Amino acid sequence: MSDYESDFEDNYEGDLNDDGIRKKAASFVSDKWEQMKRPLWFVGIGIIAIGIHVFIGFAIANNFHKAIAPIVxxxxxxLYLLYTYVIVRVAKSYKEPLVETGEKVQSIWQISFRGFPLLQLAFFGIIVAGFLVWLIIDVxxxxNSDVTVTPHSNIRFRSLLAIICFVIIGFLISANPARVKWRPVFGGIFLQFTVGLLVLRWPAGNSAFHWAADQVVTFLDYAFVGTDFTYGFISSPPPICDFGSVFIFTSLQIIIYFGAIVSVLYYLGIIQAVLSKVAWLMQHTVGTTAAESLNxxxxxxLGQTEAAILIEPALLTMTESEIHAVMTAGFACIAGSLFSAYIAFxxxxxxxxxxxxMSAAVSLxxxxxxxxEVQESKQKRSEDFKFANKGNNNLLECISNGAVHASQFVWAIGANLIVYIALLAxxxxxxGFVGTRLGYDDWSFNKLxxxxxxxxxxxMGASDAADSHTEIQxxxxxxxxxxxxxxxxxxxxYKELMNMKADGRLxxxxxxxxxxxxLCGFSNISMIGSQLGILGAMCPRRKAIFAKVVIxxxxxxxMSCFMTACVAGILVSKPEACHSNAFSNCVYLSNITDHLSPYLPSTPMPSTTVKF
Structure with a gap:
């Protein structure tokens, strides 16, 4: 054998030995990582938890009032950890006794006399009577505390009468009045009043909701940084010649930012977790099924489009009543991405x-x-519901896809505004043309x-003005x-509402x-086509049912939106005046510099309002 062949075999055997050593080393590292992964994960979580508690401790020492939000x-x-790791496990260990107790309570709860559930009627009767007593005392x-008591001080009772009238109207136009199940009806109204009491009358809840509203506005404000960089002069013109920001290049652009954030929350599973808990609450209080509660x-x-996408897998097997509930909720609520536009108005x-x-509960x-409901639902258990998969592979793709998808709505809204404002004119x-021929020069479509x-x-008790003429106007x-x-x-x-407040008509x-x-809802005639288009594209086989129930x-x-207004009219004794000038600038004008000044251009921002 030559020296060359000997050296080749030595090197080849060496390579084989090196490869074996590498495999053993990789296997050793992998085994150790599997052993250490879980302890390291707990160590990391512990370090983060300790850091959060230390941070909150220093925040409390610095300023307790500012530390309330992180404390809450x-x-x-x-509470979540207590429920997940203590209450749930304890309940599982006592599952059989709890089930037996629940069945006994349920049987007692269902006791009836000649078809009337006695305990249920007594329970809701006590609640209604207690609420009426509280309302009378509160009014x-x-x-007594208001020195300007007017004959219309008891107008809140009129709003209560309006809710009763809406229920009667709903019963009269019902598709099947004899089959109405009153638990979802009264349960939804009860949940709406409960939410209203928490956020409108309970001082702590009201303060928390005000804080949440401020945080939402602040959160939406950050979109101005990207908008100002992208559009420059168009989104923030100089304060000369009464220039104003262009609406579609300011407030509506926030929809893109919000859409990307929602996409991220969905990708991380946060949206699904929150919705599942809220749906569970609605299902067990209102008594509706999983899919309609989740929607x-x-x-x-979210908006009606995104909400419908979440329940897309269930559309094929939904009952007609559930489809009607899905459409009703879509008409009754608004999209969170449009908050900025309404605030700008x-x-x-x-x-x-x-x-x-509040409208979500009463819509059910x-x-x-x-x-x-006259059919058997196949969507009863929220635990078995499967969320739609949007197919994003990573966080960056998720942000990009969410932004691109939301951008389509910006131009769709802009196109609709052009058309509908032109149609209104x-x-x-x-x-006015018809009115002048008949001797009424002040006729308009708005007046009609x-x-x-x-x-x-x-x-509904829309006005509490002391003067009857002012009240009528x-x-x-x-x-x-x-x-x-x-x-x-x-x-x-909302645009006309802003004009009415600005010129003193309201x-x-x-x-x-x-x-x-x-006004807070998508319940308008033009949205019929949108609803049919969205749901029809998702489930073409059920287009006939969609068209049947959409009116x-x-x-x-x-009715849901108007009942929400009535509940606010009942609960709020002294409404706060929200002037248009105070809120039309909150998204993208001068007061944004309070918390975004490090990121904004050095040129001072204008203090003008939106021009249309």
Whole structure:
């Protein structure tokens, strides 16, 4: 054998030995990592937990008031851990006794006499009686403490009467009045009142909701940094010649930012976790099924399109009543991404947030009243529900896809605004043309809508003005807005609300509040096509059923929004006045520099308002 062949065999054997050593080393490292991975994970979580507690401790020592928010968040974390690792495990260990006790309680709860559930009627009767007593005492206390008591100080009772009338109307137009199950109806209204009491009357809850509204506005403000960089002069023109920011390049651009954030939350599983818990609450209080409860919960945070996407796998097997509930919730709520646009129009952020939460609950109640369940549902257990997979592979792809998807809605909204504002001007011109020929020079489409919706607005207690003439005029203005929202869309109505507040046509705080709540929803005629298009594209086999129930769903959505306004009218004794100038600038104008100044250009931002 030559020296060359000998050296080759030595090297080859050496390579084999090196390869074996590498495999053994890799196997050793892998085994050790598997052994150490779990302890290291616990160590990392422990370090983070200790860091959070240290941070909160220093925050409390520095300023307790500013530390309230992180303290509350930490409290929720402790409650979640307590529920997950203590209560659930204890309940599992006592599963059989708990099940037996639950069955006994259920049998007692179902005791009836001649078809009437005695305990249930007694329970809800006590709640209703207690609420009425509280309302009477509260109204008297407000009247006694207010030096400007007017004959209309008891107008809150009129709002309560309006809710009763809406329930009666819903029963009269019901698809099957004899099959109405009253538990979802009263359960949804009860949940709506409960949420209203927590966020509107409970001082701590009201403060928390105000804080949440401020955080939402602040969170949406960050989109201005990207908008200003991208559009520059168009989004922040200099304060000369009465220049104003262009609406589609400012407020509507926030939709893109919000869409990307929602996509990230969905990718991380946060959206699914929150929605599952809210859906569970609705399912066990209102008594609705998993899919319709989940959709209503999703409508609180998302728009009707995103909410429908979440329940897409269930559309094929849903009952007609469940489909009607899905459509009703879509009509009754708004998209969180549109908060900025409504705020820019002068709507109060606190009212908007509470409206969408309260409308989600009552939308299920009204839906089950107008279109009762007569079929067997296949979507009863929320635990078995599967969320749709959006197919994102990583976080960056998720952000990009969410932004691109949301950008389509910006231009769609802009196109709709162009068309509907033009149509409104045309209708007003036509109405004025007809009116002048008949001797009524002040006729307009807006006034006709006001007269059409005036009975509803008056019944809801839209104005508490002391002067009867002012009361009628304010009620007509609110009725006009309700008509615009129903016939055209809520964007046009909120824009007109801003104009009414700016020129003094709608000065009453209660009228502004009722209008803000009544307009907060997608329940307008133009959205019928959107609903049919969205759901029809997801499940083409059920287009006929979608078309069959959509008109009733639109009516139910309108009733849900108006009932939410009534609940606010009952619970709020002294509405806060949200002036348009205070909120039209909060998203992208001068006061944004308070918390974004390190990121904004050195050129001072204008203090002008949006121009249309």
């Amino acid at each position: 968040m930490l409290g929720f974390v402790y 008297r206390q407000v009247n 209503a919960a999703a409508c609180i945070f 002068g709507a109060c952020p606190t009212y908007l947030l509470s409206a969408t939460v 109640a009204v839906s089950k009243l107008v279109y009762p 045309m209708f007003n011109t036509w109405a 809508m006001g007269y059409l919706f005036f009975p509803l607005a008056y019944l 304010e009620t007509l203005r609110v009725a006009e807005l309700m008509g615009m929202k129903t016939i055209l869309n809520e964007f046009i109505a 000065e009453g705080a209660r009228a502004q509040m009722i209008a803000t709540y009544a 009733r769903a639109l009516i139910s959505g309108c």
